[in-house]
Amino acid sequence: MKLWEGLEQDLNYNAMVSQRGILNLIHSDAQRDAFTRRGNAMILNGADADLLSTEIIQKRYPFLNVSNARFPIKGGLAQHRGGTVRHDAVAWGYARGADQMGVDIIQNCEVTGFRIKGGECLGVETSRGYVAGGKIAACVAGSSGRLMGKANMRLPIESHVLQAFVSEGLKPVLPGVITFGAGHFYCSQSDKGGLVFGGDLDGYNSYAQRGNLPVVEDVCEGAMAIFPMLGRVRLLRMWGGIMDMSMDGSPIIDRTHIEGLYFNGGWCYGGFKATPASGWCYAHLLATDAPHEFAKAYRFDRFEKGLMIDEKGVGNNPQLH
């Protein structure tokens, strides 16, 4: 969190970091128990969490339908320091920062293979020629399976499609990020006024970068359940991106069995919020060859050792995490 808070100063770049708060809505007693536990876990780990009553929620967000017959709002878990960031600006800011520190960024250059000799990775073959390196670090999200396949590695990861949606521009209507807990729906409002929202994965392996209509319907139904005011809002655009869904819903930041080849991936659909911390821990691993304290559990061998980090307890079903 502090890495986000200092990001714009560190990079001298406006990434539109906006700590407008995030609210996870609660719809049942069981969910209140689960979210109370989540809130306690957050506080124990030094983050903030605040359990809000329906009355407070209604006062702060008067447009929410708290008495939906099927999914009444029974409360919420708020992290007031959470919020939104402009994702392009994060990529640009980091790229410029890295460039200024002497990193060479080679654009339009695809890694097409790894040069591996005697169990050691010596460099990468690319569409623009061979690049040698002492340490090779892979970090390609949805393309993880395809890339590591070039090193004859199979991963505990499936690639799935997740869709996102933007509405036409509206006056300010939504102060913060709100997630619907009974289905899967989350929403915030961009500075341009469009509502930015999404929901579940489509639920099948995909590299197509586009989804199908059943999920569009499901997401819009989630929206209507809590924001009946959105009924007349028009969808402006939607798209699908490829998620590196791991078998337990948690990421991997680790060395591979090939000397000199490292891997960071399996972030599922939570990889953006993790960007600074993920990079921080990966850099630590690359520099010291030992996992960072925060990433000690994110190892390849946790599956064979039975040490999965399966927060939802749904087992090896990547599409359900």
Place this chain on the structure above:
Amino acid sequence: MIINHPLLGPRDSAEFTYMGDAKQIDRPDWQSPNALAQFIDYAYMRDNPAGAHRELWYHEQGDRSFLVVTRDTTTHEIFSVELASDVARIQGRIA
């Protein structure tokens, strides 16, 4: 997506539950000497191809059959649909 069910004809994919890679038909023999390694591979490791993918779809809102669907993961085009029980029978896994 429309899945051409071998018994019921074309059905909306929304009637189905996706169950992942069809290799899950090939449950390893728990008595084989390297059963542990085989089960780790079976449960957790995936080819995850960009292109033709053999996968299991469960017709939960229909006749409850498991289907093996061969589908292009880059276009969502479906090449073939078989009953998983037929596939298992051809492999000699069931009588």
